[in-house]
Amino acid sequence: MTVFTTKSWMFDQDCDRMGMNRALRSGALVRLRRGVVMPAEDLPVWQLHRRRMDAAALTINHGTYFAFQSAALLHGLPVRIVEALPVQVVRTLGGRHTRNRLLQATPAVLDDADIAIVDGLPATGLHRTVTDLARRLPFPDAVAVVDAALRRGLDRHGLATPSGYGHARAARAVAFGDGASESFGESHSRARMALANIPIPQLQVEQFTADGRFLGRPDFDWGDGIIGEYDGGSKYDGTYGDEPRTVIEAEKLRQQAFMDEGYTVIRWGWKELQSPGVVEGRIRRALAGRPFRRAQL
Known part of the structure; x- marks a missing residue:
């Protein structure tokens, strides 16, 4: 992956910020995060999201973990990644919910069992990622995640969430899940x-x-x-x-x-x-x- 800081790209191209903005608007250049760009490539949306995650990982602080659909991508769970989806993280050291075009950060409390290093990146663990998504996704998408989790051997009862945000939505998806589903x-x-x-x-x-x-x-x-x-x-x-x-x-x-x-x-x-x-x-x-x-x- 060839990436540049905005300053190094402008230096190499011998252009100013207006020239860089024209390249971004034309699609010749893609912004991965603030201050980091890459030349446009014909990539599936999920691969571009993963590159944005790699770029974000260069600057995220201790106590910050990739979460939700971003974590699902690391774990190989079946989720839909759309181009407009920002990289998603949770922060455990305080702060408030923030979102811009490239990054969404949500405050959260995580136990040691809720976190993992996946493909070299800090993320919510498989179990926590599945329960988070079951609480938040529409029923068909939540079922796809639960089915995949059951297929990988996670315990159905362990995925149930008795209270909290989206617990009824999650309970419905978990009860309906079937590990025999293959895609x-x-x-x-x-x-x-x-x-x-x-x-x-x-x-x-x-x-x-x-x-x-x-x-x-x-x-x-x-x-x-x-x-x-x-x-x-x-x-x-x-x-x-x-x-x-x-x-x-x-x-x-x-x-x-x-x-x-x-x-x-x-x-x-x-x-x-x-x-x-x-x-x-x-x-x-x-x-x-x-x-x-x-x-x-």
Whole structure:
């Protein structure tokens, strides 16, 4: 990572502050924190956030720890990082809540068990980060974090917060969490089903043909031969080392095998989840005529 202080960048470029501001406005230069800039790169939003964290770490004081979504990024928890999100820290040595475009600081009381050094940076520990996010995030995003925590072996009862800010919101997400969920999109889908009062399916249930041949393990299973699959983008972009064309062909054959056995297969992706009612309507049509069971939140 090539970063510069604003003074060194202006010196190297032989320009004044007005020239630097023009570079910032044009997008040729990116401000990481006050006094630190870097040349623009084509980076995913989460990587740019991480670089801003590295820059912030150069000046944060003792008793200050990365927290909330910033800490979640360090711990590898599934959270949405948007470009407008400032680096988030908590301060344990006093002060008040402050926020600007690049940094948000919140006063907090942390025990030794609440802190950790993660990838070389001071942060709230995994358990504290999960409970903080469960208190603050919308239900689908909180469920994704809780699912990931349960998948990594954290105790459900230990994640419950009996009192304090957002404790009811956190309790709902923790009670609904399921470590069998394998991705942010699957968790988000399941939470959306609950909010829409759609019957909650079982997760990752192995399916077999009538003669005992293994068919697969779909993401969602409502029984009666109705299954659902969330198509994450990484499945088809080579992230897991397979050629996209090979993955697509294998997925087509897998779906056809289910359909040959009489299954109803419902598919959707992240883009469809962003359109209110699209996925919910698709599932409801497939489940039409089945007994209704209200989702438990």
